[in-house]
Each structure stands twice: as structure tokens, then as C-alpha cells.
Amino acid sequence: MSASDRDRPVRPHQAHAASFTHNADEYAAVRPGYPPAAVDLLVPSDAHDVLDLAAGTGKLTEPLVARGLHVVAVEPADGMREQLTARLPQVEVHAGTAERIPLPDASVDAVTVAQAWHWFDEPAAAAEIARVLRPGGTLGIVWNDRDEDVPWVSAYDALLHEAAGPQLARGTYPTLGNAFTDVLRTDVRWEHVLAPEDLVRLAGTRSYALVLPPDEREALLERVRTLVTTHPDLAGLDRVPVPYVTRVYTARRR
Ligand SMILES: C[S@@+](CC[C@H](N)C(=O)[O-])C[C@H]1O[C@@H](n2cnc3c(N)ncnc32)[C@H](O)[C@@H]1O
Structure with missing residues (x-):
């Protein structure tokens, strides 16, 4: 993948989105x-009703619920919704997409989108989010990007044909249209500590690996295992701090 390819917005094939x-x-x-610190930015302190859109297994839904917010989750993939419901049985979960949100007009104070905006048809999603937000409500979009300035991270991401960075070109913002204002970006740096074998499992959850034929997928994961166990910065570690730059974009509905 060339540098210019990596900087291009990703508009993935449906098979990748469905792979989850x-x-x-x-x-x-x-x-x-x-x-x-990222969750603090994603939802304003006076919000009550929150839609976690593309909620997946509930990785962001959970800290939102823990803050006492009334959270509704929307997620298209059956397997992800099942995990979410098992984890957070108190949350109202709907099958739906960003382009067709199964909620009434002006029904939430905030919408969050974690690690998923790049799967959306941006204009359609922005219009739907504006529809379900109350005037003055907020949209929070977040990506966890591994810090590719760290050499082993760069090698790991190269194996996965992924830019750790942005599914959006560096320095650009999600396209939200005229319904939104006050668009801001904030970066939060932190580390996620994993066992080396979990770094191999993490690679297996990436959409690139998910859609490979089984033999190619196994070969890829073996290359990742070799990297994780032999890279000079990782060899011998039983816990690996994975450096992240979490990018948070916030905007307000006019
Ligand atoms: C990388 S996961 C992120 C899940 C969760 N938000 C998290 O932070 O772990 C991306 C999610 O987006 C969902 N998705 C893909 N296309 C979508 C669309 N058009 N509308 C809503 N969700 C979509 C997938 O089913 C998947 O659960």
C-alpha cells in the first residue's frame, strides 16, 4: 500500500463491514x-439521552452506561448485538444503520460513533444523525489509532495492511454538512497492555484479516506471531504496552 493510499479515506467493501x-x-x-479522557470529550456533562451508533459489542456503550447516561445502542451486525446484550442487558439495542437510524426525530442529546465512521456513507449518516439529535445536541466520533511512530507498531500495522492512522486523511475532518458546527479534534495518548498472544488475536479481529481465506489468514497470523515474539522491542515481554493516540472529533447540531 502506498503512502497516498494510506492517507485516502477508506470506503470499504460491504464484505468488510459485514465481517464483524x-x-x-x-x-x-x-x-x-x-x-x-476521551469519553469525557465525547458526551457533554449535561447530556441525558445518548445514542451509541455502530455500538458493536458495547466497548463504548459500557462506559457511557457507567456514567449514568440513558443509552440506546444501534448496530447492524447480529453477532455484535448479541455480545452487547449479554454484556449490558439493561441497554435498549436496535438493529439499524447510520444511514437509517431506527429512532424518532429529535430524540437524543448526544450521538457517539466509536471506530465506525469510516464504514458510513458520510452525507446520509450526517443527515440521519442531525435528524435524531435535539437542536444543540452533540456528535462525538472517535478512533483508537495505534501510534505508528513506534517502530514495532509500524511493522505490525504494515503486516495488516493498515494505517494506524486515520481512516480519514491526516488533518482532515469528518464531512458533516451544514447541520453541524463547532467541529473540533482532540488527541488523547494512552497505552493498552496486552499479552503477546493477544496481539496476535487482535490482528485476527481486523477487517483485513477477517475476510481472508482460512489458509491465508493463518499464514498472516503466523507472521504477526513471529513479529510479536522476535522484534527487538518486544522479545521476552510477557505484557506489551500498545501505544494509542485516540482521536476524538466533536461537533454540535445547529
Ligand atoms: C470496528 S467496529 C466498532 C464497534 C464499537 N463502536 C467499538 O468501539 O468497539 C465497527 C462497527 O460498525 C458497524 N457498522 C458497519 N457499517 C455500519 C453502518 N453503515 N451503520 C452502522 N454501523 C455499521 C459494524 O457492524 C461494527 O460493529
């Missing part, structure tokens, strides 16, 4: 959550 449903257990086990 088959690996929801692994996803829930090894994908990172979101640091409290």
Missing part, C-alpha cells in the same frame, strides 16, 4: 476500550 458479525467474541476480548 463472525468474530464478535474475539472482538470483545482483545480490542481496546476508550480512555476516560
